[in-house]
Amino acid sequence: MxxxxxxQNIKKxxxxxxxxxxxxxxxxxxxxxxxxxxxxxGKTTTIGMLLGLLKPTSGQIFINNLKLEENRIxxxxxxxxxxxxxxxxxxxxxxxxxxxxxxxxKVKNIKERIEYLSEKLRIGELLNSIxxxxxxxxxxxxxxxxxxxxxxxxxxxxxxxxxLDPEVGDFVRTFLEDYKKEKKIxxxxxxxxxxxxxxxxxxxxxMKNGEIIDQGNPKDLITKHGRTNLEEVFLKLSRSKSExx
Amino acid sequence: xxxxxxxxxxxxxxYLITRSFPRILDLVYWPSIxxxxxxxxxxxxxxxxxxxxxxVGVILTCAILYDFLFRTSIGFNMLFLEEIWSRNFxxxxxxxxxxxxxxxxxxxxALIRSLIGLVPAILLTSPLFGISILDLGIFLFFLFLSLYxxxxxxGILVSSGLLRFGPxxxxxxxxxxxxxxxxxxxYYPIETLPEIFQKIAxxxxxxxxxxxxxxxxxxxxxxxxxxxxxxxxxAFYLSLSIVLFYYSFNAAKNKGTLINMGE
Numbered sequence: 001m002x003x004x005x006x007x008q009n010i011k012k013x014x015x016x017x018x019x020x021x022x023x024x025x026x027x028x029x030x031x032x033x034x035x036x037x038x039x040x041x042g043k044t045t046t047i048g049m050l051l052g053l054l055k056p057t058s059g060q061i062f063i064n065n066l067k068l069e070e071n072r073i074x075x076x077x078x079x080x081x082x083x084x085x086x087x088x089x090x091x092x093x094x095x096x097x098x099x100x101x102x103x104x105x106k107v108k109n110i111k112e113r114i115e116y117l118s119e120k121l122r123i124g125e126l127l128n129s130i131x132x133x134x135x136x137x138x139x140x141x142x143x144x145x146x147x148x149x150x151x152x153x154x155x156x157x158x159x160x161x162x163x164l165d166p167e168v169g170d171f172v173r174t175f176l177e178d179y180k181k182e183k184k185i186x187x188x189x190x191x192x193x194x195x196x197x198x199x200x201x202x203x204x205x206x207m208k209n210g211e212i213i214d215q216g217n218p219k220d221l222i223t224k225h226g227r228t229n230l231e232e233v234f235l236k237l238s239r240s241k242s243e244x245x
Numbered sequence: 246x247x248x249x250x251x252x253x254x255x256x257x258x259x260y261l262i263t264r265s266f267p268r269i270l271d272l273v274y275w276p277s278i279x280x281x282x283x284x285x286x287x288x289x290x291x292x293x294x295x296x297x298x299x300x301v302g303v304i305l306t307c308a309i310l311y312d313f314l315f316r317t318s319i320g321f322n323m324l325f326l327e328e329i330w331s332r333n334f335x336x337x338x339x340x341x342x343x344x345x346x347x348x349x350x351x352x353x354x355a356l357i358r359s360l361i362g363l364v365p366a367i368l369l370t371s372p373l374f375g376i377s378i379l380d381l382g383i384f385l386f387f388l389f390l391s392l393y394x395x396x397x398x399x400g401i402l403v404s405s406g407l408l409r410f411g412p413x414x415x416x417x418x419x420x421x422x423x424x425x426x427x428x429x430x431x432y433y434p435i436e437t438l439p440e441i442f443q444k445i446a447x448x449x450x451x452x453x454x455x456x457x458x459x460x461x462x463x464x465x466x467x468x469x470x471x472x473x474x475x476x477x478x479x480a481f482y483l484s485l486s487i488v489l490f491y492y493s494f495n496a497a498k499n500k501g502t503l504i505n506m507g508e
Contacts, residue, residue: 014501044504051339053503055495076341087332089257096260103253104340146336 001028004186010059019045021210032187034197037207038238043190080147083158090132105150117145137168155187194231254350276366283308284374314392320358321400322418391475401486405493450478
């Protein structure tokens, strides 16, 4: 399988503080890689570097074999991102927001694309609603539609189901599984929901203090650490100062 | 440069304006109020001072010109702040937009916003005070263009600060125009300023623009040198602001401001 994301020994320092300490990983086509770690472990910094919002202190990032540093615009055309910490303009309608972002990503056949996403994400009835007046679950699906408007090859998700009720959360997870399978895209998923990660991810990276402290298939990690689920593995690794620090 | 992307970002702000009547009202309201206020003041000065005796409307014309500058600059800053307030900043900077495309789109949108406010204000001056800013003739275009460039320059400088330092720079965004106003010699000749202030004023395009506006209205002559100096200084400051914006963008990428903006 082809690697759509290749991260080679990236570091990020803020002054004297090392936020990310030389990590490397790949994400294959048609793969969801989980990025786990406690707050402050370097997950957001890593995602920021992949999005070109942060410049690595050293190391290289390749997306679809293109070096990020030299091909920022070309790469941003094939990548997208959602996070509960960023929002779409609240005063615009859902349709206006999707139309604006379709223009920014130079989407051809905008009408058809919006119709396709509306149907898949069940937001057809929301298209003329004001974005800021939607519920969390509705906003989440609209953000997801925005993230898919450019048919990305690489999707970066930062806690995509945070603050969603179980039904909507399950809908989003099922949608992501199906969409990945259908479009053969790569997804990097940062999440604190261990059940979600176990269900969706072929492999996971465990980060702590800017380093990858363990990685592998969720089931293999559970066996390796002698635990019954990924949450217990997460807690063990997060708390085991002597072993990994 | 992609026209589609520039248009896309323009649409984002156009939708915002057209969706909200209070926003349109806000754009029109302040210039009209300001012009009306200065209209009455200038009428008063016209009958009580010798300097303005033969040129009713000098202050009013300068007020309109200054308001255009103010609206352009604030308008540009508002477009940038709007993205921060709506927590849409990251979405914008992960879209495949070149810095040049973002700036071009904001420059066009800021112009339209300014004109929405300015046109009703200009239309008000004629029936209320019997004065038309169009008396400045063809040079009115050059004066407006000069002011527009300087307004945009200030907007880009402030946006650079927002990029570099984050939302905490917001207060500066509101105060830049007030800081420069005394040096701009908007309502008085440059000789009014102390000598040290005059030196500062001479390196700003504003003084040449407003001196020329007064010159045309009072002396009925055109000093092309003023227009030339205004454009020369504008070219210098605009280039400087664009360089600074690129520098701030790179600095923000090193510092991480782009990720945390709006939080």
